Amino acid sequence: MAEPLPAPDDTASTRSAQEETARVREAVGAVARELEARGAQAGGAAQDVLEAQAMMAEDPSLEAEIDARLAQGRTAERAVFDAFASFRDTLTAMGGYLGERAADLDDVAQRVIARLRGVAAPGVPDPGHPFILVAKDLAPADTALLDLDKVLALVTTEGGPTSHTAILAREKSIVAVVGVADAVRLADGETVIVDAAKGVVTTEPTDDELAQAQNRAAARATAAAAPLTPGALADGTPVPLLANLGKPEGAAEAVALGAEGVGLFRTEFLFLSSSQAPTVEQQRAAYTELLAAFPGKKVVVRVLDAGADKPLAFLNDAHEENPALGLRGIRALRASEDILREQLTALAEADAATSADLWVMAPMVATVEETEYFTALARDYGIKTAGVMIEVPSSALLADRVLARADFASIGTNDLTQYTMAADRLLGSVASFQDPWHPAVLRLIREVGAAGRATGKPVGICGRGRRRSPAGGRPGRSGSDESVDGSHRPRRRARHPPPVLPRRRSRRGRGSPCRERRGIRKKRGAGRGHPRQHPLNKESQQ
């Protein structure tokens, strides 16, 4: 990636405001179309991200900001530069997920300015051989179309867990470690090992370390190419690998990757992209498509989990200071029971039309009483297997009593960690607390496991925390309910919000090769300048 373009001079334009406006419109339109085209080429989450960037480029508020500057006699380049910078500051001040969108805005501005100047937009360099790309951050448009034969791994000095670089790297299984501030000291041509599983970049590796890294990468490549077998622990204990899906379209890929069923199907996608609840018919069609892909297999569907990171105006438009502690999940559904009843109707109808083994569960259940409420209602609608998610410490602590009423439980480690550690899962500044391997979280999980054993009820795990064990990214080796699909990445919901008045969005898609805010091992003072490439061996993900 080339250096960012120099800031345009702040001198008065020699063109008329109308001429400059026309130039800006042309450049912005061209950049937006190019981003859309790149998105269409990349598909998946990248498409959503790039379409969101295209929307950013053409945001009316931004246009007004640019026009105001043009009216003051600024050049098109300077007006774009300043208007985008002002938007960037707004987003940065908001922090967290939105703060991390600021980098996306920079990329759009750079592209528009490059267009206005008639030069190429900054992009990924091509040194003509495989290399490790070290950059401040990478534009989604570049991450989405990275040539993975050339780019062995990616290290960024900026960006957090919810940066688009991180999200897209996960989707493309790019070995990546983001937020490594010390990486500015890496020098061109230096050999390093990028270990995304540990989140560590090792400089000056010894021959032994290099050999070990190469062996691990080779072992993972072999595992990835091995025939699919049912999920099992190393000692042979069977643990079915169940997919984690956010749309029925992900089912075919999950099956191809060895999914033995579905451990979590998030139904939000049907709701979050529209201003009103989908009809029973629409829902039935979606659920039928999903269930039809898994004949005879277990498919766990979660009823709508709205609120907090997945706001739904038609369900709850009240302002809440702490939405994660507010009317969300089963609480919100209970307050709008007709929506829950319709969803259960559609699920029961889809179940009747297919031969999958449908299990239905409620999100954010905090009490025994809520368990009773949901399971009774679900059974009224003919749902044969009704359970709850354990993602609030109270239900983990009462798991024996919860499981006495439910047919099964599924531990949602994302929220269970958030609530146990009192750390907003969307907030980059407390991301280090979002560790499902924390002993406090593990203790709660042990409670639930013990309750499952005592009651003879199945207990699964459907959160997507950081995996520690090397699973080779191969579903059949994972031995857990980890996702093999990842369709609940950013594209899991409506289009990305424009930069003004954005909506909070959840981040998902963890358990990936990408690691955040990690360090450099064996630092050494090397020259500055970025980005740099490092021909080297690739240390693969977990």
Ligand SMILES: C=C(OP(=O)(O)O)C(=O)O
């Ligand atoms: C699976 C979970 O639910 P979500 O991530 O959708 O909140 C969880 O909380 O672990």
Ligand SMILES: [Mg+2]
């Ligand atoms: Mg949850």
